[in-house]
Amino acid sequence: MIIIGADYHPGFQQIAFVDTDTGEFQERRLEHREEAEKFYRDLKARGTSVRVGMEASGHARWFERLLSELQFELRIGDAAEIRTKRVRKQKTDRQDARLILRLLMEDRFPRIWVPSWENRDLRQLLWHRHRMVQARTRIMNQLQAVALNEGLRCKKRLWRDKGREQLESFQLARWASRRRRDLLELLDRLSPTIAELTQAVEQEAEKCPEAQRLRTHPGVGALTALAFVLIIGRADRFQCGKQIASYLGLVPLEESSGQRRRLGHITKQGNSLLRFLLVEAAQVTVRSDQEWRNRYFHLALRRGRKIAKVALARRLAVRLYWMWRKGWDYEQLKKFGSHAGQPGNRDGVQLNTE
Numbered sequence: 001m002i003i004i005g006a007d008y009h010p011g012f013q014q015i016a017f018v019d020t021d022t023g024e025f026q027e028r029r030l031e032h033r034e035e036a037e038k039f040y041r042d043l044k045a046r047g048t049s050v051r052v053g054m055e056a057s058g059h060a061r062w063f064e065r066l067l068s069e070l071q072f073e074l075r076i077g078d079a080a081e082i083r084t085k086r087v088r089k090q091k092t093d094r095q096d097a098r099l100i101l102r103l104l105m106e107d108r109f110p111r112i113w114v115p116s117w118e119n120r121d122l123r124q125l126l127w128h129r130h131r132m133v134q135a136r137t138r139i140m141n142q143l144q145a146v147a148l149n150e151g152l153r154c155k156k157r158l159w160r161d162k163g164r165e166q167l168e169s170f171q172l173a174r175w176a177s178r179r180r181r182d183l184l185e186l187l188d189r190l191s192p193t194i195a196e197l198t199q200a201v202e203q204e205a206e207k208c209p210e211a212q213r214l215r216t217h218p219g220v221g222a223l224t225a226l227a228f229v230l231i232i233g234r235a236d237r238f239q240c241g242k243q244i245a246s247y248l249g250l251v252p253l254e255e256s257s258g259q260r261r262r263l264g265h266i267t268k269q270g271n272s273l274l275r276f277l278l279v280e281a282a283q284v285t286v287r288s289d290q291e292w293r294n295r296y297f298h299l300a301l302r303r304g305r306k307i308a309k310v311a312l313a314r315r316l317a318v319r320l321y322w323m324w325r326k327g328w329d330y331e332q333l334k335k336f337g338s339h340a341g342q343p344g345n346r347d348g349v350q351l352n353t354e
Contacts, residue, residue, distance in 0.1 A: 002043060005101030006054040007093045008063070012036075013054075014093035016101045027094060037066060044070045053104045055079040056112060061120075077103070081110035113237060119230055122204060126227050129197040130273055136190045139183050143167065146180055201226060214320050216330040218292075219285030224277045228320050231274045235325040241318030248275055250314040266310060275313070282312035 004017040013036060016027045030036035043050050050072040054060070056079050067074045077100070085108070086099055103109040115123075140159070147158055150170045157163040164184075172180060205211040205222035214225035238244050245251050248270035252263040268275070286296045292312065299308035323333055 001049045001051060003101065003104050004050065004052045005097045005099070005104060006052055007096040007100065008054045008057050008060055009093075010059045013063075014097045016094070016097040018101065018105065027097065029093075033062060036063070040066060040070060040072070044072075049073075051075065051104065053077060053100045053109050055082055055100070075104070075109055075111050076114050078110045078112050113233060115230070115233055119233070122226070123230055125197065125200060125204070126223065126230070127273060129194065129201060129223075130276075132190060132194050132197065136187065136194060139187050139190070143180070143183050143187070146170075146172075146176070146183075198223075210324055213327070213329050214323055217285075217316075217319065217323065217333070218288045218330070219281045219283075219316070220320065221281070224281045225320075227274050227277050228317075229324070231271045232321070232324075235321065238321065241321055244317055244321045245314045246270075248278070248314075248317055250275065250278075250310065250317060278313040278317050279309050282316045283309060285316065286312065 001020045002017055003020060004015050007014040010032070012029055012031050014027070014029050016025070018025050028039070030039055040050075050070075052067060052072055053075045054077070056076050064074060082100065082103065085103065086095075088095065100109070144158060147153075147167055150172075152158065152163075152166055152170075154163060158167060167180070168184070170180075202222045205215070205226045208226060208229055210229045211222065211225040214220055214228060215222060232238075232244070232247075238247065242251075246267075246269075249268040249272075250266055250270070253265060253267050255262045255264070282292075286292045295315075296308050296312055299311055303311075319333065323329070326332075326336075328336070
């Protein structure tokens with residue numbers, strides 16, 4: 001077997017590899033994509049088994065597809081954990097490749113969970129819709145500014161037929177008029193695209209039983225439920241709700257030492273899209289559930305509205321996790337509840353004894 005430690009960069013990769021049969025050690029720098037692809041295809045032609053280790057990195061989809069096509073074993077590791085295992089203060093590409101190789105040889109490589117190709121493709125659907133909505137919002141804000149400059153303050157009515165007729169009826173200067181026309185054309189093109197993508201999200205959510213179950217929670221729609229399932233991947237990857245909150249970056253940054261404990265803002269280390277959707281869904285839940293509304297106003301008076309929104313987003317994430325893990329819908333969640341971490345309740349379930 002050939003074991004390869006690869007320090008991956010967008011333009012090249014520095015590799016260190018060992019042939020376990022002969023003990024031969026070599027190092028090479030492979031330019032992307034032609035030279036690297038030729039090197040790995042030559043290994044396949046030799047008929048030997050290959051194991052490759054690399055840090056989690058972006059811009060490597062083609063490389064992962066290549067190794068999958070060649071049926072090579074690919075291990076992707078946690079970059080932060082790999083960094084902690086570096087002894088020397090010097091850092092070079094060659095040393096990084098050697099470090100990854102040594103961790104693979106000593107069976108200490110911090111391997112992480114990698115989603116399937118289908119999962120990744122569905123994530124592209126969510127991201128594409130999210131970016132299109134952001135672009136439409138920016139266009140609408142610019143048109144709103146044009147309307148305000150002309151004295152039209154009906155924000156909610158601006159996008160109806162009469163509001164748009166008023167917006168188009170204003171006599172503007174040459175380039176202001178050109179700007180208004182172009183923005184309206186972009187808006188007309190984006191709206192059907194977003195509607196089509198939203199319908200696709202609904203269809204994919206209907207195919208997913210876990211997403212359908214999560215949608216029974218107030219405030220959680222197809223987009224949030226599907227994003228939660230895709231990004232979390234498997235519920236059994238986590239042991240408790242605290243790990244879910246930490247994974248999504250919804251826990252405060254902590255810098256404590258001795259008797260001093262200092263908490264900062266949330267870490268924001270997780271997926272930004274899912275964190276955004278959870279905050280939005282939590283606000284919808286506040287409007288539809290009296291218990292959540294009371295909790296929100298209580299927190300808002302004490303800590304401010306922004307912190308209250310994030311706190312409820314964290315609570316919603318933990319709830320969705322337990323619904324998924326236990327196979328519950330919202331009615332079952334209300335009946336049994338999730339009480340993870342309480343004494344005498346290892347399964348996180350409190351039975352109804354009434």
